[in-house]
Amino acid sequence: MKSLSDRVVARLQADMQIPDLSGTRYNLLRYVACGGMGSVWLAEDTVLKRRVALKVLDLAGPADDLDVRLLREALILASLEHPGMVPVYDAGTLADGRAFCCMKYVEGQTLAQRIATLNLPDRLRLLERVAEPLDFAHARGFIHRDLKPDNVMIGAFGEVLVMDWGLAKVGVTSLEAGETEIATAVQPTQNSLRVTDQGSVLGTRGYMSPEQARGDIEVDHRTDIFSLGAILTFMLTGSAPGELPAASGSVLRPLRAICEKAMAGDPNARYQSARGMTADITHYLNGEPVSAYPEGLLERSGRVFTRHRTAVVLVAVYLIMRVLFILFERR
């Protein structure tokens, strides 16, 4: 066998990534993207005649932690039915031994791609919608642990989806009655504990809370609040967290305060829920005071003026007219 050119070697490497779908109900259509765990492919479900996304691991084997993580992600998604979570249809092992997970194929853009076209209020509304599925998951005891702009998709119909729950952890603090069973089903096995719960650092720098970066075992849902604050920072500045510019005007100060509160080093100093953080954002959008920012009299006056501009202008015009009328009568 003669040697191979660099181009052929690259082609063979690409060939080796192609999942073996023989014996499954799926037909491979095309490659979509690659991630930390493997690659995502567009496929056709030949039974239901619809397009689906197949997440396929690079490698698999009996001792592969990634297999466990992918299966956990599938279980978590299957147990969390929310418009902001991608529905999972199937999971298993392919003929080539690689684990796969079949999900709804979402066409759209990542949050990182989308925000460039949005104005500030629309960005903030988008963040509110990111917080919804997160709040839903937290209420059921799940922590995402890898929230970042690339893991948020905005679909073709404007739907906002929080993706990539591969690093998710099952917490215990927020479980409500009747939900223990769901959480128990996806509770890490001994094997997956080794992956994510024994002090190993998993996540994305910049969007990861300090306690998660330290590898603390006891991270709770407030690690996601930190990430949400980091995403807000990114949405405001277009830059990675840690590069928030000095507030140049009173408009940014409340938002800066929201970021700072969400990203506080001490989890107790953060918002205690995603809903709490979005409440502040909603207040800001409505021209109301935000809990994270104690404003001065001048700022409060400015905000009230901005919020009730028409009424203030009408009153001012009325008063000026009234004064002019009085002056005219005296003459």
Next chain:
Amino acid sequence: MTRHSLVRAAQSNDPATRSRAIEAIAAAYWRPVYKYVRMKWNIAPEDAADFTQEFFSRLLEKEFLDSYESSKGRLRTFLRTCADRLFMNQARDSKRLKRGVGSTHLSLDFMEAEQELATELRSGSPEDSFDKEWVRSIFVLGLARLQANCASRGKLIHFELFERYDLEDADPKPSYAQLATEFGLTTTDVTNYLAFARREFRRCALDQLREMTTSEEEFRREAQALLGVKVT
């Protein structure tokens, strides 16, 4: 040979077993070693060829491999380090060690390797080149397996299609319809045969790799490198 057996066989006391194992290891590593020394020390082709023969003779004499412990690192890195060490020792002694009488002389096509070097883009470090050559060698050996496998199962046409579509450097590549006409098949057959060949190639290349590694962990890390996946 099964997992572990190749490196263990290369450490065996039985000369015949050792010789077979070293030949298998040499088949995967002689090109990386040859091109590495050519690039790193810029030595003449004939000196690099002598060095490569000498290197694998030393392996056969158990001089290097006896000190290899799989728990301490990959075989690939170990062999590259051995090549470095041997070269530096030779440079220090200011002489080329000649192969002893009776030691194995491997039949290696250095001319072809030299021609490849002349046409290849020299980007990256010699270490990168070593790794790249290693991937190429594993693929070449995997393809030989695939060819034998297809021949034994009466599916040589699958391999020929694969060779024509995936292994030729032609630009643009032939379309499936062109291949169908050329091989007297339907386009669907071409699609299915190519899918089969690619699937089997993956298996053959990974089987080849499995033999060259000594533990599941090493296999996984090396497979990531083979697949071009960045290992974090």
